[in-house]
Amino acid sequence: MGGYMGKILRVNLTTGEMRDEATNPDWAEQFIGGAGLAARYLWEHLAPDADPLAPENPLIFMTGPLTGTAAPSCGRFVVCARSPLTGLWGESNSGGFWGPELKFAGYDGIVISGRAPEPVYLAIADGKAALKPASHLWGLDAYETQRLVKEEMGDRRARVACIGAAGESLVKYAAIMNDHGRAAGRTGMGAVMGAKNLKAVAVLGHASVPVADADALRAAVDDILQFIQEDPASQVFRLMGTANGVILQADIGDMPIHHFAGGVFPAAIDISGPTMSETILRRRASCFRCPIGCGRRTAPTRDPFATPGVDGPEYETIASFGSLLDCADLEAVARANHLCNVHGLDTISCGVTLALAYQMFEAGILTERDTDGLRLEWGDLRPAIALIPRIARREGFGALLADGALALARRFGVEDWAVHVKGLEVPMHDPRANIGMALVYATGPRGASHMDADVYMVDLGQEQEELGILAGNRFDQSADKVGIVIRMQNYHAFTNSLIACSNAFYGSHRWRALFAAVVGREISPNDLLTAGERIFNLKRAIVNRLGVRREDDRLPAALLKPLPDGGTEGNVPDMDALLPEFYRQRGWDWKTGRPLFDKLVNLGLNGPANELWR
Ligand code: SF4
CATH class of the missing domain: 1.10.599.10 (Aldehyde Ferredoxin Oxidoreductase Protein, subunit A, domain 3)
Structure with missing residues (x-):
């Protein structure tokens, strides 16, 4: 079959044993790849009685058949495991360049079980895998980790997926970060990695992905390139990023406001894609072979939010730290985004959990004695920004926020206040609007x-x-x-x-x-x-x-x-x-x-x- 490298890497971190096995062709045919194929592998290896952070819970990195080919906007990978946040199916996919590079290194996916006795990272280069010591990396943020592991791989083309402090501290909504600020954010896959003492997975390779019909692929790619020239949606995503529709979304009630309790947000324009383009945007960013390039690289300059380079913010983050907390300060939102990136936190779960805390503070359920002396007042993002590193390290009040909205609400007897389904915080599309x-x-x-x-x-x-x-x-x-x-x-x-x-x-x-x-x-x-x-x-x-x-x-x-x-x-x-x-x-x-x-x-x-x- 075209599209598949034909190999899955199996890693047992407890024993250090690694082996290649053939990608199951029947499963690939039935479940395609990505999250489907990962689900099939997880079904096979699921340990329902084990804690999601136990060594028995397998962590699966998977690519799809189009990953690493010329197919536009398909250079992605997914990470799946039983989620520590929900106890259920965990799935989160990420863009950037890591997924294609895993295939160039010779693999469709990696299935990781066990727990390393000491911190390690997994280095995969041209079909060869090795576990390397990572004690010197433990405690470093996600950006620094990527930089140093790349250096150790000896090739700037190497791509690194890793955790920051949040994954190490087993924060239940810890993300896996790659290509600087690209994130597999949802469902706490970073905590599963941290529980395995696995700091990073580095990939590098020179193989190419087999394609069944190169002429047909070229024609299909040309068709897409032609299509996006005239497609308004592609053009606005390119020009304004994923926050292109903020004003409309606020208008129709899709964008949540005031922890899902507000109906109108007159300042929506201040956190919109067009405003970003006119103010803090420095350049656009694309994933592997993506002609859209919806990624944003921004640089807020106003103290105390000044940051030389932020990957983002994209729409979900803008709403999670903006309208959800009644904040219309784009520079503050960008700063919050950056801290989530470097510490490796899912911005949606983080923003929703913080919004619940703001609501509880307003109601007097939380006081400054609980919040490390911070006053959580709507519209003011400074306390949230101060809390992000503490969440990532489970310090002080941050430790109470690190298990997500449902755990926080339960602890203070207001379980009904948590905005979640099955333990996963609701993203930034209000179902009352659709x-x-x-x-x-x-x-x-x-x-x-x-x-x-x-x-x-x-x-x-x-x-x-x-x-x-x-x-x-x-x-x-x-x-x-x-x-x-x-x-x-x-x-x-x-x-x-x-x-x-x-x-x-x-x-x-x-x-x-x-x-x-x-x-x-x-x-x-x-x-x-x-x-x-x-x-x-x-x-x-x-x-x-x-x-x-x-x-x-x-x-x-x-x-x-x-x-x-x-x-x-x-x-x-x-x-x-x-x-x-x-x-x-x-x-x-x-x-x-x-x-x-x-x-x-x-x-x-x-x-x-x-x-x-x-
Ligand atoms: S640049 Fe944007 S549209 Fe393109 S693959 Fe990445 S996330 Fe998707």
């Missing part, structure tokens, strides 16, 4: 993740006609809307397996053309949806195996309260109607929350069917 997102969050295998289906983009015009994904009314709660959500989840389960960037709106037909050219297998729209459905249901089977039931498929109380004003005014999802319809269309069992036996078997998931229904 009802489809309510189901995406409630039923997502990793909890609340916009990366499992960005349904909000459909109603803004990003239709996939050949998949029956059509724009409609964003407040629609009908069975038709439920069907669109399901098809979007299946579509994204497929693209997260390719792995295609979710900021590249090339359309499903173009992803199919790239896949056929690289892998050498035509995939119809229906095949694409079936592959996605198989992957989505496998992830569901994993979380069922870890204890998830139908009762866990719910939204937090804050998102079921109507807001008095703004773009979502008075509108809330009716979960009592939406969820049964979702279960019916999905073929899931209402009593247990599991996919029905026949549904699993029809998707070729016989193992999970027997495991869940024996």
Whole structure:
């Protein structure tokens, strides 16, 4: 098959044993790559009784069949494991150049188990892997670690994925950082790495990825390059970054305000992509072979936020540290972003946990005695900025914030205040502004993740006609809307397996053309949806195996309260109607929350069917 290097590296950190094994061709065919293939490996090696931070929990780095080829915007990798934040399916993908370099080094993925007796890093160069001492790197930030490991690799082309202080301290939303500020942020994969005493994974190689039909690939790439010249979405992402739509998103209520309790944010323009371009932007940044280049390199200059070089901020961070905390100071947001990058923290979980703390401070549940003397007042980002390094090192009040919003709320008896699904903090797309997102969050295998289906983009015009994904009314709660959500989840389960960037709106037909050219297998729209459905249901089977039931498929109380004003005014999802319809269309069992036996078997998931229904 084109697209695959044909090898997975297996590493046991406890014993130091490493070996190559063939990438399972049947699994690659059924689960594509990326998160799909990682889910298949995790299913095989899952240790449901072990703590997610125990040596038994495998950590999986995986690329997709398009990674490292000329396919535009596909130079990504995913990291998967049982999440320490949720105890469930953990998944986070990242751009940059690390994923392609792993393939050039000869591997489709790495499956890591055990725990090293001392800190180590894994160095992979041209098909050879070695564990190297990393005690001298322990305690260094993510940027310094990347610099030094590159130096030790002896080649500036080496790419390094690593953890900062947050991963070392087992902060439950620690990120894995690569290519400076690129982050696999969500679900705490950095903490799993830290628990394994694994500081970094460095990759370097000179192989090329086999392609089934080079002429067809060239034609598919040309088509995309031509398309983006005229595509408004691609152009605004290129010119304004992912924060291009902040003003619109604030207007329609998509961008959360005041810890999900505010309806209007008049200062949205101050934290928008256009304002960034006119003020702190220094240059654009692209991932491997991406013609869009939505990345931003900024440099706030005003004290106390002055920072010579910040990778970001992108939209999720702007909202997490901006509107969510009532802050319209872009320089402050950029500074917070930088600290999260160097310490290796997920900006979404960090921002949502801090916003909860601000709310608790306002209510008198937290006082200055709890917060190391800091006054957490809405709109003032300085206390949040002071807390980020303390979270990363679990120091003082930071230790209370390091286990996420749900743990903080529980500790002070206000569990209902935490804005999370299954323990994962809700990202920056309010489901009251787009009802489809309510189901995406409630039923997502990793909890609340916009990366499992960005349904909000459909109603803004990003239709996939050949998949029956059509724009409609964003407040629609009908069975038709439920069907669109399901098809979007299946579509994204497929693209997260390719792995295609979710900021590249090339359309499903173009992803199919790239896949056929690289892998050498035509995939119809229906095949694409079936592959996605198989992957989505496998992830569901994993979380069922870890204890998830139908009762866990719910939204937090804050998102079921109507807001008095703004773009979502008075509108809330009716979960009592939406969820049964979702279960019916999905073929899931209402009593247990599991996919029905026949549904699993029809998707070729016989193992999970027997495991869940024996
Ligand atoms: S669109 Fe942005 S995030 Fe996606 S691959 Fe391109 S530069 Fe990277």
